[in-house]
Amino acid sequence: DYYSVQLKTDRLAELQKHNGFRFHKVELADLAALKDALEPYSIRRVIHLAAQAGVRHSIEQPESYIGSNLVGHFNVLEYCRHLDSFEHLVYASSSSVYGKSASVPSKETDRVDAPMSLYAATKKCDELMSYSYAHLYRMPQTGLRFFTVYGPWGRPDMALWLFIDAILSGRPINVFNFGNMRRDFNYIDDLIPALITTAEKAPSADGNDAPHRIYNIGGDHTENLMDLIGVLERKVGKKAELNLLPMQAGDVVESGADVSAIRQDIGFEPRTGIEAGVSRFVDWYRTYHGIR
Template sequence: MNIWITGVAGFIGSHVAARCLEAGYQVVGIDNMNDYYDVTLKEQRLERLLAQSKLLLQTGEPAQIPQQPFRFYRLSIEEADTIHELMRETKPDVIVHLAAQAGVRYSLTNPQAYIQSNIVGTANILEAARLQGVGHLLYASSSSVYGANKKIPFAVEDRVDNPVSLYAATKKSNELMAYSYSHLYDLPTTGLRFFTVYGPWGRPDMAYFSFAERITSGKPIDVYNFGNMMRDFTYIDDIVEGIMRLLPRAPQRDGEQAPYKLYNIGNHQPVQLLDFIRVLEKHLGVQAELVMKEMQPGDVPQTYADISSLQNDIDFRPDTSIEVGIQRFAEWYLTYKEQRTAERVLHV
């Protein structure tokens, strides 16, 4: 199977690419390598994928190895003509569309970045996929589409008409555009509403990563809503497992029903932010200095995934506990920070 992954140098994208290579798929990776956060981290993720691809060619495992297991193209999904040309050349069977301008708070001050990447870019991917007759398009949505919904847990059947950030609005727009393409052109699409993904090789702009940075540097951390936030933290391996199981399961048209599906992928066990911080302190071996603050614009007090559709359709239930997930992240982070410090010393 030939898999296209947009945002391949990103947190989720790089993990999905690694699993696809393990499965013997041919991977075409797209990323614009923007500087929203440390580009060096993105480059390191890419280096790991290239090394994995090279090793596969050397070892001959699995038995059916593509001639080029991993190919990378540096380009933006906003470049419609280039996207169309590349898709014609590479002919993907399945697309995993993860490229996006991420971050809720950044959208408050840089709205145009979200319009261009998340709306224009996704429209380009949908149109190119339609023209090439792609068999299945999976795309990243977000738990943020639920806004300040009061009904808990959040279910894919719930109305999501009141986004509290532009980021959330763009993700809801992606779902609407995908539905239109499924309905009009029979393009099978699957939307994945991710719930607060964390783990090794994560994004430095995410709270847990920035907490680790500041805690290990002896700096205080800002805790919003006075720590009374509840988040359905979901470990990266669970996210990837859900995606891998859904790859071959393209939705089918059923009468008037378009070939379109939506899933929540969350741990379905919300954790209070203060409890999350305590587990992080434990595994970093350092106590945090907390600065309690009010809720930030665009934030919501709680997220909680109803995953019944995921369980019913692919018999999958994310189950990595915070204790296990944070321990794995902390072990990776401490090694990563030590290596980064050593590299700085060498360059002095």
């Protein structure tokens, strides 16, 4: 119930239109239930995206992050470790592990030992757990540090959704750090093909190195928050009322991805600029909510 259950069930209804799709409602913190649900299947590749999301929510409700992000990730590792057919685990990390990074764009080789929130700390812990399992059990794994993902069917707690909801409703939007923030926006349709290709290319389990790798995945370009609001205003045809506020705890002024590694190894190429991506999101938002 972190956000609208109706949105989640509507997403599920879309997915169930596809042949071969199977859904099991399982608590990842319950390893026995996870094993029981997946027992009928011969699984070779796992894409693990389940987690309790949200930097700000982790400040107010930290306990919910332990079961989902730490115990849940551990149970996925344990499940995969005992699969005879296992080939590769791809899991979601986050750009938040970079914290108050000294350099932007951030590189996978940058230090990530100063998390600014518990959410960021859990994602860094996931990376460490995965590396240890890759080292000990030769389990090929890839962690993807996602930067600000947006698009249709996204999360209502994300800035783009909050902004359009407020603009269309005639409410002011909260703009933190007085609008002096930059983000690397990652359109969902650019991300998904890269995710699938990554799953098909497991790191080698041969040799002395652990078969584990980390990739940034972002839009390869940072945008000023005020510019994003301007794009929204033009698309919606309505000016936003701004409530300019100081910086929030746990947030960072700028985040941006160096995507050269995933571009070279996987062929990832972000193609959707902010104008096109926001336009598609607004069109979907209007359709989903029945707004003309």
